[in-house]
Amino acid sequence: MKKYLIILLTLVFVLASCSSNEEEATGEKDSSKSEGPVTISFIQPGLEKPQTKKAIEKTVKRFEEENPDIKVDVQGVGWKQAYQKLVTGFQSGESPDVIYGGTRWMPAFQAMEAIKPLNEFAEEKIKEYPESLRSSGKIGDEIYAIPRSFSSRTLYYRSDLIEEPPKTWDELVKKAKQVQKENEGMFGFGISGASGAVSTTTQYFNYVVQNGGEVFDKEGNVQINSPEAVEALEFYRDLYTKHKITPNPLEYTREQLPILFKEGKLAMFVNGPWARGIMEIEQDDEDTPFKVAKLPKGEQMGNILVSDSLMMSADTEHPEAAWKFIEHLTSLEEQKKYDKNEGLVPILSEESEDPYFKEDPFFSKFVEMVEYGHEQPKVTAWEPFQDIVIEAVQKSLQGEDPQKLLDNAAKEIKKQNLEPKQ
Amino acid sequence: MKNKWRNAPVHIGLWITLIILLFPVWIMISTSLQKYEDVFNWPPDWLPNKPEWINFVNVWLGDYSFHEPFFNSIIISVSTALISIVIAFPAAYALTRFKFKAKNLLLLIVLVTQMFSPIILIVGLFQLIQTYNLLNTLIGVIITNSVFTTPMAVWLMYGYLQSIPVTLEQAAFVDGASRFKSIIRITFPLAAPGVAMAGIYAFIMSWNDLIIPLILISEDSLRPISLALTDFAGQNVVYWHEMMAASVISTLPVAILFSFVQNLFVKGFMSGAVKE
Amino acid sequence: MSSQIKKERISYKLRKMVSPERSPFFFLLPLFLFLVLMVAYPIGRIIYLSFTQNILTRPDLGVSFNGLGNYTALLGSIEFWATVLRTVLWTGLSVIGKCLIAMYIALLLAKNIAFKRLYMGLLLIPWVTPMVVAAVVWKWLYDGQFGTINYILLQLNIIQEPIIWLGNELSAFIATAIVDMWIGIPFLALMLLSGLQSVPVELSESASIDGANAIQRFFFITLPTMKPIILVATVLTGIWTFNSFGVIWPMTNGGPVQATTTLVVDAYKRSFGAFDMGMGATIAIIIFLILLGFTIIYKRLLDRQGEL
16 A cells, blocks of 8 residues: 555656646746846747748847847747637636737727727827728727738739639629630639638628628628628629539638639639738749739729737736837838738838839739728627628528528627627 | 458458548548648649658658657656556456445446546636646646546446456455555556556547647647647648648557557457446 | 543544555545546536626626526527437437448458458557547548549549538538548447457357358347447447537538537537637536436446346
């Protein structure tokens, strides 16, 4: 018995010492906080991309060189797991000082009092952004999120098969049908409708705003079952069911469309600038020559601007240091490097004047589309809202009546009190 | 000669079944040896004409440093197996060698606990691990894993110990050995296959689990393989070739290890779960 | 005087109670502590949560105790019952598939053949494949445009145009069940195999002398003898299948529409998608009750087997 107890105790001890080693390691960090340099933690989803990881490491290094008294501890997480991880963390008071994440998450984080209003720091900073982005990080007059990256949408098309890109919805359908007829095994157009993907909502909302509709009105009332929105859903559905010009959307997120395009299965699709990076080809490529154009117009030109932002934890012990870091990341120089590296639309007003973006035949189209940008709805909690919308879109693609579906969606949104607070 | 051929249909049947069953594994291996550009080739390449071993090097040492999660997983799985055994063996021993009132109730509790999927308990466990200050430590993951593996280990060893005749131990008692000595000298060695089987079960369960580390670990350097694998599916693009290389790395060693002990395992498992 | 005797008696009793020679106390202590520390609390927590309204991301709605409110809301909603039915169908489909194929494999392996160890080793690979990996590989195989399954079916002229496996409700339902089978078959096959090997050879031989053919022998001798093992293995498989999450979630997120949302997926979606802890916990409790039912059946089966 004694022997047995000894074995057990040794094991517990060994295991415990493993863990206490780790604690010691972090403990050292903690103690260094009070004396020497402070350490702030920064979480950025999507570091799995080696290119992004390297760039972030470099920018952090530059920051640490400029500010020898601040150390930055970079944490990574997959985009799919990020929201879940952050919310669970807030619940237990574990949160990184600086958070990079979807602007769509901000209202929920704000409601949970997990992030700090940044007015004392950011009153001036926020003016560096285009009008349509400034409000996206605000609740009332309080600034909670500093835009970090965003994207407008353009139409990618096969320049060898399509001479003139379609300018209207009707032309889009006509062109798509024509290309499809001329090219065996190729679809004219691609849309997405997969489960659990933010892209399904934005892809559909683009048509809502193009049709002169809105998801919520200025007062925050649900408009998703308005005639304009219903018509947009009908159009979206018809692309697949009636005109048969797209592959089954239920399988695809917007990220998969570029791959289909590159492999010659699509003639056109709508996407952000990163699609070029996914395809790893330039415009006028030999095998898959493509160009980008402004989106086809419905009643009007329009697209939803999706943005990601930097936020500061409400629990941070070093707000000044954290702000310094945010300022560093979003400074003209660093932001430019980041956008170029990631292939993103320039986000600072001043940045878009840079010839790299302005004169580039590729980026200039995205810059043009910014002007027609609409803000992504600032619902109180994004995930349930997204589920409701996706269910309506998916059901309509399976043949159910859009009006009925969107009525239900509106009812559900009201029931869950998801309307944005202005 | 006739005997040799009599079993041919059985072999053919098995081969066909195995080919179908292992087809996904084959695709995994062949994709892991392709270039990213060739992954989307149509018709698919059955055999990469020039195997890109570099994918494995990249995954293991390069940008993804897959060796880190791999060793984390080994630490987690081995420790989980050890803890499960240390807790479960004495319990299983008591359940088979003593008579006491709450025995049936205890067995039922053990069984029910074994049936939980981690999802049901994870909310509570997260707060618990946080209270113990073990978030972002391997030990936190190990303990939480053990919650799900220990009951099954008790159950498996309970079955196995039942099949070992008590008479041998009683002989030792007659010789004046203490209970503890008799366990060390007789029961444990006899039960070794059962113990090993419970340990392997715990090892594989924790090797495969995603949810527990997903909730408990945010530090990059502490992630196990299942969590690291989610990396390859980024926001915008899935690196199929490297992801498959990582998958091969996470599957094959366990499969090979397991193939050595499978007989033992199945025997032990059956006597545990089904009472032959 | 007598009090001293009493004391001695008590201490003797106490010693007897904890003595490793005579009592299970010390042997059960680690397990007991572990269960109390690690299992009782989370379960208590879930039970408590199931009686509250508590949406983490919506502090504006408040956190409140609402008694059986979650339960009545849940049991009164059609969607919930649809999910229950779906779970039953999905579990049933997967379990039946597993049993049939596993039995077939077990019968082949039960023969005294060469390379048996090799076959068994290869057979187990799907079982040791991490679920994340399995889901990813299969998603790739099912891909509508680049997937190998479509390629093969097209080549064999079984289908005329590619099927978007995960893009239709019915096909996604079946496709996820197939992956679950793929993972579960090897282990079940081995369980059944060990059952088959426990069927006395004499029984089968004497029947064959009596002129029974292979099929008759299987149905009238092998199956009845194996019945207890088949039952137990099926119940265990049923429980594991019922709990299956690692396959469905990475493949479909419970979609398209709700086609692959089983109870476990639903509980996860509510707890970690919408962060509706109250409702998530309520579903967890219902899952718990269903599993408790399963467990009691399992225990009964075992006990009856013990009596035989």
